[in-house]
Amino acid sequence: MDYLNIKQWKIILIILLPLGLVWIWFSSTLPGVESTRSTTAPQVGFKAPEISLLNLAGEKVSLSDFEGQVVMVNFWASWCTPCTREMPAMQAVYAKYHDKGFEILAVNTTYQDQKSEAELFIQDNQLTYPILFDLTGGTSRDYNLLSTPMSFFIDKEGIIQNVIPGGPITEAAIISIIESLLGEEN
Amino acid sequence: MLPYLGILGLAVPVPAFTLLLGLWLALDQIEKKSNLITLDKRFIYNLAFNTLLIGLVGGRVTFFLINPNLFIENPLSIVSLNSDLMNISGAFLSALIFLIITSNRKQTSLFSILDGFTPGIALFAVFYHLSNFFSGNAFGSEATLPWSIDLWNALRHPVQIYEMFAALIIFFMIFPRNLTPKRKPGLSFLYLVSLSSLSKLFFEAFHGDSQTILGHFRTLQFGTLIIFALSVWAIIKVKQSKFKVE
Numbered sequence: 001m002d003y004l005n006i007k008q009w010k011i012i013l014i015i016l017l018p019l020g021l022v023w024i025w026f027s028s029t030l031p032g033v034e035s036t037r038s039t040t041a042p043q044v045g046f047k048a049p050e051i052s053l054l055n056l057a058g059e060k061v062s063l064s065d066f067e068g069q070v071v072m073v074n075f076w077a078s079w080c081t082p083c084t085r086e087m088p089a090m091q092a093v094y095a096k097y098h099d100k101g102f103e104i105l106a107v108n109t110t111y112q113d114q115k116s117e118a119e120l121f122i123q124d125n126q127l128t129y130p131i132l133f134d135l136t137g138g139t140s141r142d143y144n145l146l147s148t149p150m151s152f153f154i155d156k157e158g159i160i161q162n163v164i165p166g167g168p169i170t171e172a173a174i175i176s177i178i179e180s181l182l183g184e185e186n
Numbered sequence: 187m188l189p190y191l192g193i194l195g196l197a198v199p200v201p202a203f204t205l206l207l208g209l210w211l212a213l214d215q216i217e218k219k220s221n222l223i224t225l226d227k228r229f230i231y232n233l234a235f236n237t238l239l240i241g242l243v244g245g246r247v248t249f250f251l252i253n254p255n256l257f258i259e260n261p262l263s264i265v266s267l268n269s270d271l272m273n274i275s276g277a278f279l280s281a282l283i284f285l286i287i288t289s290n291r292k293q294t295s296l297f298s299i300l301d302g303f304t305p306g307i308a309l310f311a312v313f314y315h316l317s318n319f320f321s322g323n324a325f326g327s328e329a330t331l332p333w334s335i336d337l338w339n340a341l342r343h344p345v346q347i348y349e350m351f352a353a354l355i356i357f358f359m360i361f362p363r364n365l366t367p368k369r370k371p372g373l374s375f376l377y378l379v380s381l382s383s384l385s386k387l388f389f390e391a392f393h394g395d396s397q398t399i400l401g402h403f404r405t406l407q408f409g410t411l412i413i414f415a416l417s418v419w420a421i422i423k424v425k426q427s428k429f430k431v432e
Contacts, residue, residue, distance in 0.1 A: 001377045002368075005425070006422055009425070012418060024387075024403060028401070028403045044395070146189055168266075172266075176253060
């Protein structure tokens with residue numbers, strides 16, 4: 001780098017500026033972001049994998065039922081302390097924002113948890129948002145879940161906009177994310 | 187992609203671990219290559235560490251100042267570990283203000299300090315891209331090449347690996363083994379900025395997560411081209427200056 005003199009640096013600038021513009025134009029013809037929105041994957045920018053699980057009442061609940069709403073998909077287990085510590089914050093946000101088009105799907109990783117323990121926790125904490133039970137681990141696999149808690153924030157078009165591994169996530173963090181997603185159409 | 191590694195029954199988050207390792211080695215490089223600048227090695231090492239802390243605190247404080255309503259009911263959330271409660275611009279700005287104040291107080295040029303940080307930043311970039319490879323973030327666009335990787339349900343460019351090697355080459359271009367302390371202040375940092383922006387301009391074309399403007403143009407490429415032009419212009423200005431290196 002040091003052996004280049006002032007004249008050579010000027011030549012580099014003169015050559016690379018127009019070349020850079022040509023490269024930007026050429027890059028725009030290469031495959032880019034558009035393809036990810038139609039592909040399903042548990043990653044920001046992709047369409048969220050479908051969820052179809054039974055809730056506490058034994059009814060089938062699907063992610064596609066909430067199209068047009070902002071959805072927080074949260075994976076949890078009753079033995080996982082960060083999970084149980086963040087759920088009251090989730091309940092507080094749910095109470096405030098549910099009417100504005102916000103939904104929570106809390107997926108219990110039942111295949112590695114006791115359903116009775118999970119039900120007891122829901123009852124004790126008076127959680128009112130939908131709790132779903134992943135009995136086989138299929139949904140957890142679809143979401144590439146390797147640890148709990150893990151939260152996915154999905155926009156009104158079903159695209160994942162934020163992934164938060166670990167926890168406990170605070171009320172402030174949830175609100176800051178969902179407010180921007182709820183306000184997108186304005 | 188390797189998000190977690192099972193060690194002694196614990197799930198170690200590999201991307202975060204890679205970033206931490208990168209940070210540790212970056213600080214080590216700042217200390218080791220301090221002979222290339224005129225500043226004391228303990229001073230530059232401590233300054234790098236303090237700048238990181240100030241940046242983190244500044245990012246959180248800025249976020250709080252912009253969104254005070256989020257903390258009314260739970261003020262303790264301000265000290266929570268959620269990385270989403272950060273304002274990146276606030277973090278950079280507070281770190282920069284801290285550096286400007288320190289350079290004035292110690293009567294040393296900001297360029298010398300930035301030169302002192304350059305080995306660390308250049309090395310950290312290598313680990314940053316490696317961390318993205320392990321987490322699957324900053325992924326490449328779809329491509330059927332012999333070296334394509336299967337990621338997010340498609341064969342893709344391993345763009346994180348391209349960028350990691352580019353960062354490694356940049357590091358050795360700026361700091362070759364035979365480098366002696368005779369550069370004018372600011373040149374190391376400006377070399378890093380110009381080469382990194384050029385690398386980003388080129389490899390952004392192979393990203394699958396690019397933000398676009400005006401149809402299909404990748405936003406970051408415009409930004410990096412402007413930064414590249416400004417940094418080369420600054421290199422020319424520094425080289426034209428009459429500053430003599432002792």
